[in-house]
Amino acid sequence: MERPGKLFGLWALLLCVGGGAAYPETQPPVTNLSVSVENLCTVIWTWNPPEGASPNCSLRYITHFSNKQDKKIAPETHRSMEVPLNEKICLQVGSQCDSNESENPSILVEKCTLPPIGDxxxxxxxxxxxxxxxxxxxxxxxxxxxxxxxxxxxxxxxxxxxxxxxxxxxxxxxxxxxxxxxxxxxxxxxxxxxxxxxxxxxxxxxxxxxxxxxxxxxxxxKPDPPRIKSLFFHNGYLHVQWENPPKFLSRCLSYQVEVNNSQPVTHSIFSVDEDKCQNSEFGENMEGTICFMVPGILPDTLNTVRIRAKTNKLCYEDDKLWSNWSQAMHIGENAKTTLYITMLFILPVIVAAAIIILLLYLKRLKIIIFPPIPDPGKIFKEMFGDQNDDTLHWKRYDIYEKQTKEETDVVVLIENLKKASQ
Missing domain, CATH: 2.60.40.10 (Immunoglobulins)
Incomplete structure (x- = not known):
């Protein structure tokens, strides 16, 4: 009976020396698996090594969630993860003697968080x-x-x-x-x-x-909108200079330049992929300034320029949140500006003259349509107010007229008498 046992031990020893350590096909499961939540959404699972594991086994723990995603094999006896706790979250843990994924793990032990309470x-x-x-x-x-x-x-x-x-x-x-x-x-x-x-x-x-x-x-x-520093025309281009919003590196932002032309009415948006401030045409001391040359802009028309920015994937994960448009800046001359200014000064003069003429005309028209009504008081005053004076006047007038008639009659009588005597 001793011979077979010795042969088995010798065979196991040979396997350890020649072919590596011999492990059972599966390891015992982990023990004391527990879960806790820290802060608001930090979930921590901890466990103890399996009992009865081979001392020659380099234990590794395979962990993954119940949906078998985010699989991980590591020697640590804990795992943490930031995850929204809106639903029940379960972690499955198993032990094995190798980090090879083909290794058969122990029976998986599962521990779940509780979902939030409420409707x-x-x-x-x-x-x-x-x-x-x-x-x-x-x-x-x-x-x-x-x-x-x-x-x-x-x-x-x-x-x-x-x-x-x-x-x-x-x-x-x-x-x-x-x-x-x-x-x-x-x-x-x-x-x-x-x-x-x-x-x-x-x-x-x-x-x-x-x-x-x-x-x-x-x-x-979402960055703040850039601030336009200057606009000028040079060599057939509209040169635009602006400052980045604070705390952002130039390489971390993408830009759009919007130009609205008054005549003909056009609306153009240009994407800025490269900073042109290294060009000598922009001058020196351009640190912190972004430059862009807009082609096809006429200087004899009024142009309105605005700029906006967004983060790019060189520094951020999201590149969809544009900032608000910057404050608009104008450059160029509007062909109708002179006419507008002239009309601005002429129109008040024309309106004032028209008002004066209209007032005079209305006053004259009012007199024609509504003539002044005589004052009855004055008429009665002339008729009755000064009767004593007027009576004396009329009396004097009657006496004078009467005397004149009598004298005339006398003269005529004397002349007739003279003619008769002759």
Missing amino acids: PESAVTEIQCIWHNLNYMKCTWLPGRNTSSDTNYTLFYWHSSLRKIHKCENFSREGEHIGCSFALTMLEDFSFEQYNVQIMVTDKEKKIRPFFHIVHLASHV
Whole structure:
């Protein structure tokens, strides 16, 4: 009976020396698998090595989520992940003696997180967070279906530069959308692409279901509009110079230059792929300035120029959020400007003259249509007011007239008598 045992031991020893260590086909499962949540959305799974594992086995642990995605094989007895906790999340862990994926792992042990408590229809929807000019982040959302209009929302946020979870205080409402803004300026070395911001939106009364959201800082960045420094014509080109919004490198932004021409009325947008400030035509000391030459612009027409910017994929993940258009700047002359200025001065003179003529004409027309009515008081005053004087006047007039008639008669009588005597 001893001989077969010795032969088996010798065979096992030969396998270890010649062909490597001999391991069982499968290892025992891990023990004490547990899950915990830190901050807002950081989930941590921990476990202990399997009991009864071979001492000659270099243990490796294969982990993946229940959907068999994000598979990982590592010697650590823990795994963490930032993930929104809006649903149940399960991690499966198994042990094996090699990092080779073809190695048969032990029986998989699974541990899940609990989903949020509350009606799923009460959670907020369409949440979106935008990092404005690397200064502040604004998150907006729509209320859930099963919520009242007077719900008092609360937004909590956390990122790796904070020691504790913070609450957002600057709430706003734009139509149906509700929003909240908080400062986010802690990353000045452009290493933010490795960081996330964890968001949770709930209500003060805890009647709605909390909603979790994770914002990757390399995405959803909206810069401020650039500032136009100067416009000038040279060698048949319109030269445009502008300054970047603060905190952005030139290589991290893409631009569009919009030119509106007054005559003929045209609207053109040019994409800027290369900085032309190295050209000697732009002069020296152009640090921090971006330059572009727009072709086909006539200097004898009025041109309106605006610029906007967005992040590109050299530095960021998202390249869809354009800034607002910059303040417009004008250059050139409008062919109708002189006529407009002339009319601006002539029209008031013409209008004033027309008003004066019209007033005079209306006054004359009023006199013709509505002649002045005599004052009856004056008429009666002339007739009756000075009767004593007038009576004496008339009396004197009658006596004089009467005396004149009598004298005339006498003269005529004497002359007749003389003729008769002769």
